Amino acid sequence: MEREEEDEPLDREDQDTEGPSTGEGRLGRCMRRLRDMVERPHSGLPGKVFACLSVMFVTVTAVNLSVSTLPSLREEEEQGQCSQMCHNVFIVESVCVGWFSLEFLLRFIQAPSKFTFLRSPLTLIDLVAILPYYVTLLVDGAASSRRKPSTGNSYLDKVGLVLRVLRALRILYVMRLARHSLGLQTLGLTARRCTREFGLLLLFLCVAIALFAPLLYVIENEMADSPEFTSIPACYWWAVITMTTVGYGDMVPRSTPGQVVALSSILSGILLMAFPVTSIFHTFSRSYLELKQEQERVLIRRAQYLMKTKSQLSGMSQDSDILFGSASSDTRDNN
Secondary structure, eight states: OHHHHHHHHHHHHHHHHHSOSOHHHHHHHHHHHHHHHHHOGGGSHHHHHHHHHHHHHHHHHHHHHHHTTSHHHHHHHHHTOOOHHHHHHHHHHHHHHHHHHHHHHHHHHHOSOHHHHHTSHHHHHHHHHHHHHHHHHHHHHHHHHTOOGGGTTHHHHHHHHHHHHHHHGGGGGGGGGGGTOHHHHHHHHHHHHTHHHHHHHHHHHHHHHHHHHHHHHHHIIIIIOOSSOOSHHHHHHHHHHHHTTOOOOSSOOOSHHHHHHHHHHHHHHHHHHHHHHHHHHHHHHHHHHHHHHHHHHHHHHHHHHHHHHHHHHHHHHHHHHHHHHHHHHHHHHHO
């Protein structure tokens, strides 16, 4: 299906060149150029410039979001104040959201199927990342209009919680890089293809955790009387950290049998995670090669289309030269 979606715009390009130069043909060519600019960074200079601008605004947004969480700015926000730095952060965010809104509008205009475009995962991520800015403006306006002495602080506290949750969603801007990164696209394709492997990995870990956590709880409470392993759910946390070889060190077995159980859980975690990871790695490599070949194939077909268009234009110019040349010779003969 993905190959058919890639071939479809190119097929329409060939049809546009064969049709007459009507109003619909010009509109189709405009849509094709717009599609090349916003969806295919390697189609030409406009696509590369558009992709570079998009990546730049995503980077600026990530930096701006990090700056907005500084303690000084958070204190000003809680006190209802806004310094020059806070004002600059808001201006930068507004400019970036304006660019993202324009980019979303252009993608929506060039989409052949609007419904398919709106329900795609990347489009949903764009909406979830863009809408919080506008919702925040509306909530701020509603809060300022309802800010009365009789309302108390309950409403303002709820509004502040909503605003903090919405602003946290701005981190989804980083996911927009998947549009311009072959590596991130490969990662997403691998995740979709390896749902079964991820399910097996989760199943293996759950079974092992359900085995080692109660065993360690019994051993540590009976032999070492450790105050850290207070319950089986607490041992679940220890089992997860141990089997994934993270090892925070907040919960450590004290008895020798407990240490043997910990060693067994570490080795089991390494072996259990190695089985599905091998299949996931092969799927990632295959997906990367497929996307790379698909990208090269699209570029080749694009170059062939441009060469075909150039040859058609040169043929038309030669025909016009022959036509006007014969007309001028007839005029000289008549004279």
